[in-house]
């Protein structure tokens with residue numbers, strides 16, 4: 001029990017998201033400050049951030065340039081509408097983003113979260129097909145173990161049973177799922193992309209035959225599935241998905257909410273894997289999580305089809321009050337400037353082998369049944385306790401936090417995604433602590 005937290009804060013009113021509320025409130029973990037690679041807990045301890053917050057603070061915490069940009073924007077203009085109006089920072093931010101997006105995905109639609117980016121991308125896919133006279137293409141194909149946020153669209157294409165269960169009667173009607181690509185028997189302890197598993201992309205051909213290509217609008221996948229424990233695409237898998245989509249006139253949406261902005265050592269996973277989607281979603285690292293933000297990058301073909309086929313007036317009936325919010329835009333401009341000035345994506349690529357060696361050094365540690373990594377993301381999968389799945393990793397996470405290291409948990413998987421500024425000694429500290437804790441937990 002963290003006495004300080006319960007003494008100084010009333011914890012009852014905040015209904016916490018994706019949290020075991022009763023358990024948390026009986027033993028809270030509160031963070032009160034952050035700088036660079038570290039959080040400070042409310043009892044004054046320094047916590048090494050092995051997760052970039054939640055896969056989002058890629059440039060490290062409270063960077064001076066981003067703080068200054070947010071402060072200046074808040075003082076200069078707090079809000080301006082972007083429906084039939086505009087403000088310069090939104091155009092500047094879109095231009096800066098478009099410098100880094102792959103291929104001709106240079107048209108940027110702003111929203112406020114990854115979930116909204118996903119639902120927006122799905123709607124743009126439908127609008128595109130309709131604009132071309134193929135309005136019957138309404139089906140989406142996604143993947144088991146996918147996480148695409150919590151909107152009704154994202155939940156429907158998501159592949160996590162617990163996230164769908166309570167809402168299962170109200171999912172989008174036309175969605176099918178590919179199998180996920182994790183296979184510990186075939187590919188345990190792979191470094192980078194597993195050699196096994198490209199054939200799983202051929203399942204898409206089976207679903208196309210089943211439903212008929214003329215009913216399918218888009219395939220949506222995370223290039224590396226993050227939230228369900230860093231599932232890395234087998235060699236050739238994403239290329240194969242791209243080929244099958246092209247063959248059948250199906251759009252490919254890459255959900256890069258986690259993999260975007262340098263996580264793999266390239267601006268986006270699209271460039272890292274050399275697979276260009278038709279639509280790309282981003283959020284999190286886009287502005288270093290300094291303000292809520294998401295975005296969709298659309299190809300010229302999609303943008304032009306929707307814009308040019310519409311009668312005079314509004315072309316796409318979609319958007320949010322806070323699409324292009326000035327503070328989120330100011331944070332985006334400052335963040336991208338920082339990424340470029342410090343060459344943080346190149347830095348991530350350089351640190352990836354150090355990260356790989358350190359995480360795989362846990363092989364042979366008690367409970368560990370798989371380790372996988374790519375770029376600056378990785379996972380350590382633990383054997384589950386009999387009859388109590390998830391509890392071993394959760395206990396590991398709590399003990400790591402007590403010892404000053406923040407890791408993430410998905411089931412019995414520990415996931416790692418440090419800020420791209422991490423130093424070799426901090427990588428060593430992160431995995432040394434995890435190794436010690438794994439020896440302690442039963």
Ligand SMILES: Cc1ncc(COP(=O)(O)O)c(C=O)c1O
Nearest residue numbers: 113114115147148149255257258
């Ligand atoms: C791939 C992916 N898509 C969408 C989302 C949803 O983003 P948000 O939590 O900002 O709504 C996430 C969040 O982790 C994600 O990892």
